[in-house]
Amino acid sequence: MKTKTGFLLLTRHSDEEITDYLQRNAEDGWWLRRAKGNRFVFERRPYAGKRICAYTFLSRDPDSPTEVQLRHELPILRKQGWDTICIGGPENIADTKRHAFLYEEHPCSQHGNGTCGTTTHASQCTQIPKADPSVSSKSRGRGFRKALSNLVLCLLYVSCLAFVLGNDLLRVISNNLYLTFTCLLALALAGCLVLSVLAFVSRCKVIAKKDDSGEIANKGYRFLDHAARATAAMLVFMVAFLVFDSIWGNTSSVGTRTQIGNEKVVLYNDQVPVTLEDLGADTTGAYRSTRHVSSRGALATYDYCYDQNLGNESGTLSFVSYTAFDVPSAFLRRIVTHQSMSYDGRIDSTMAQELDIDMVFVSRSGKQALVTKGTKTIAIRSGFDLGSNEIAQFAALL
Numbered sequence: 001m002k003t004k005t006g007f008l009l010l011t012r013h014s015d016e017e018i019t020d021y022l023q024r025n026a027e028d029g030w031w032l033r034r035a036k037g038n039r040f041v042f043e044r045r046p047y048a049g050k051r052i053c054a055y056t057f058l059s060r061d062p063d064s065p066t067e068v069q070l071r072h073e074l075p076i077l078r079k080q081g082w083d084t085i086c087i088g089g090p091e092n093i094a095d096t097k098r099h100a101f102l103y104e105e106h107p108c109s110q111h112g113n114g115t116c117g118t119t120t121h122a123s124q125c126t127q128i129p130k131a132d133p134s135v136s137s138k139s140r141g142r143g144f145r146k147a148l149s150n151l152v153l154c155l156l157y158v159s160c161l162a163f164v165l166g167n168d169l170l171r172v173i174s175n176n177l178y179l180t181f182t183c184l185l186a187l188a189l190a191g192c193l194v195l196s197v198l199a200f201v202s203r204c205k206v207i208a209k210k211d212d213s214g215e216i217a218n219k220g221y222r223f224l225d226h227a228a229r230a231t232a233a234m235l236v237f238m239v240a241f242l243v244f245d246s247i248w249g250n251t252s253s254v255g256t257r258t259q260i261g262n263e264k265v266v267l268y269n270d271q272v273p274v275t276l277e278d279l280g281a282d283t284t285g286a287y288r289s290t291r292h293v294s295s296r297g298a299l300a301t302y303d304y305c306y307d308q309n310l311g312n313e314s315g316t317l318s319f320v321s322y323t324a325f326d327v328p329s330a331f332l333r334r335i336v337t338h339q340s341m342s343y344d345g346r347i348d349s350t351m352a353q354e355l356d357i358d359m360v361f362v363s364r365s366g367k368q369a370l371v372t373k374g375t376k377t378i379a380i381r382s383g384f385d386l387g388s389n390e391i392a393q394f395a396a397l398l
Contacts (some may be wrong), residue, residue, distance in 0.1 A: 018054035081126035131264035199223035373398035
């Protein structure tokens with residue numbers, strides 16, 4: 001027999017909303033088979049006109065299991081015309097509440113639009129069993145808090161993405177894997193944000209009116225379930241990407257872990273285009289570490305290098321690091337260049353003319369610089385002053 005699985009946040013919805021969800025499925029030819037937590041299993045079955053509903057039962061005796069108490073009440077419900085489809089599982093640690101899912105034994109001949117208990121002919125049909133009024137009130141409150149947490153979590157995702165793009169756009173656009181992931185993430189976040197906002201607005205209407213009939217009529221209550229699944233899927237997607245990237249994404253060289261004084265450091269021995277010797281810097285230390293990491297993407301190329309001279313006990317004696325990138329897009333290049341110039345300084349037009357390049361930007365401290373020519377840029381950081389001779393070494397790479 002053909003089956004399908006549905007998702008509904010059981011404890012975040014009132015009985016009326018759950019009833020509407022089950023009734024709509026029944027009228028579409030999907031009859032409830034069993035329920036476990038927030039998952040509902042339906043089987044394909046032609047609708048026979050029998051209404052279906054959800055009924056919340058609260059424990060009345062702490063010394064007796066809630067399910068046993070509920071089963072004692074089922075014969076009473078059956079005398080009222082409602083038979084049992086299934087009973088849901090525990091909904092809290094103390095197991096003080098259970099849901100029973102019922103169907104009408106003798107269908108009413110007049111159902112209007114078929115929505116359980118909401119038609120003009122409902123008074124002529126078997127009355128739907130009602131739980132304690134506080135149950136619906138608490139369910140609406142939980143639904144509102146869930147909608148709010150979904151929205152906050154979604155905004156947190158958006159903030160994290162904006163932070164990455166606002167501070168390290170170059171790493172994204174110079175790596176096709178990162179670029180693809182970021183585009184997919186942005187699209188998914190947009191959809192997730194829309195669902196979260198709609199769910200929050202829907203729950204606000206229910207709280208404000210203290211009535212969910214309007215949201216039941218337009219199925220607005222379902223936005224909460226869609227938003228919850230979307231935010232959870234976003235988290236799974238990001239974790240999966242991080243695991244994938246940590247295992248297969250790193251293609252750089254492997255360093256050697258070395259004990260220097262009281263610290264363990266990782267030393268690399270990559271070939272770099274500009275070394276400390278080229279810059280006339282101190283190279284008398286006992287240890288040396290040079291690293292070169294590159295990335296080539298559809299929108300940009302990226303090379304990060306550093307050369308570090310370390311002593312036995314005194315740590316770094318001298319160092320230079322630089323990031324070279326080529327970004328054909330003028331718009332993206334302006335953003336990346338601005339991110340690389342996150343310090344006070346001045347443009348040295350005279351030096352730029354002497355070196356036959358477009359721009360030289362030198363920091364106030366004199367230990368950072370940025371040089372550009374055409375679509376290519378190099379951002380430099382060092383532990384010593386950068387003069388025209390040192391900057392000329394990097395300008396030659398453009």
